[in-house]
Amino acid sequence: MDCRTALDMLECDTLEAPPSAAGGADPELSAARAHVRDCPRCAAAFRALQERDRQIAQAMQDIPVPAGLRERLFAALALESPGAGDTADAVAAEIVPGEGATIPAAEAPPAPVAARRRRNRSWGTAAAAAVVAAVVVGGWWAAHSGTSRVPLAEWRNEAGTAWDEFALLPEFDGGFDAIPPASWPAAIQFTPPRGVPHPDVPGHAAALYAFRLGSGGAVVEGVVLAVPASAIDSPPENTYFNVRSAAYAAAGGSATVAWTEGDLVYVCSVRGGREPLERLQRALDFPAV
């Protein structure tokens, strides 16, 4: 057996604890192993491949798990379990993922997260989602009862919060003419808008769009909140996305940029601080002036 054939045959044998192949001892595989054992050059090459595979295996598993994922999974399961989601109490009182593993209301996260683009998602019923969304978003809005114009700074905060609850927000009711930012390139894909409620406003006070640019590791994900300028106290003066006007949250790493386009104020929120914002700025091809 020649060196290349031997190494090719052992291609799947390079990790220290390789998965065992099915079946008994393969004579060709045994011969390949014997060759690599006895040939110094092959042995060196094989060790190099093993080391490389160990590095790749380590990198392959190097994926940070989002904070709160476990709790959100249990919340999603509770929403779809029989009888759950009928009332706000059913959701908030107690989520029972299984014997001996209850999540008290105070700890139960409101819901599955993340900006999802799927209209046909399988989890959660619309009714349950609406109930939970009301519970979730209600906390923020409770602080603003009785106001009709909300300060821009609080819309910045709300953009990030609403992003977390994106999947639970109802479809935007079309109560005002909401569109994604016209100043952004048409190639950027937005989700259908979700509606963000307000206790003093009939219907939805804001429309929330999620977007994603890039591929592989070079990805910028975020949301854009569209609010009627008339509903904002002191709308921003700049008329396009400008990273120089960004505001950074003290915790959580989110950053927002707000601007006014026509009758709408947009608040864009991304996570990760300045770098993804600047990347987005370059993608939008606007000068940061």
Place this chain on the structure above:
Amino acid sequence: MHDGRQSPDLAELVEQHYVLVYRYAYRLSGSACDAEDLAQQTFLTAQRKLDQLRDPSRAKGWLCAIVRNAYLKDLRTGNGHRAVSLETVAEPAGREERDTPIDLEELQAAIDELPEEFRAPLVLFYFQEFTYRDIADQMEIPVGTVMSRLARAKQHLRRRLATREPAVTDLPPG
């Protein structure tokens, strides 16, 4: 009718396997957002079909098979992300150096380039959680096919990550 075996507990499945499920979904989809959605779909499907899991010791492979099915379904229905290229956008200066000799972004980009039928066994192999037989069962293909796809996928990965790869070439013919 019960066959005497104890039904697996869903909460236990979540506790034990949600990290693996999420990471597998992430490597398949290339997106944290999609991965979380897939993880949720996976456990919701598991909740509905828990009675199909006869042997709790096979739960890990069963869940990974659900992840992959959910991912493939999303691909078919066009629910996956349609990404806009950032290739024309220059990388910012001063990127952080990582401890690993593998660039994680390059790694995911290389994985994304693979057809799904190569990507899934590759990821499962490097997770070091499954035997070839397990992978074959999950994908419903012969073990030999798993190994040949794996070999090709690994070669692709090595080529893409070749800049820092140890030299293993120039072998004598025999």
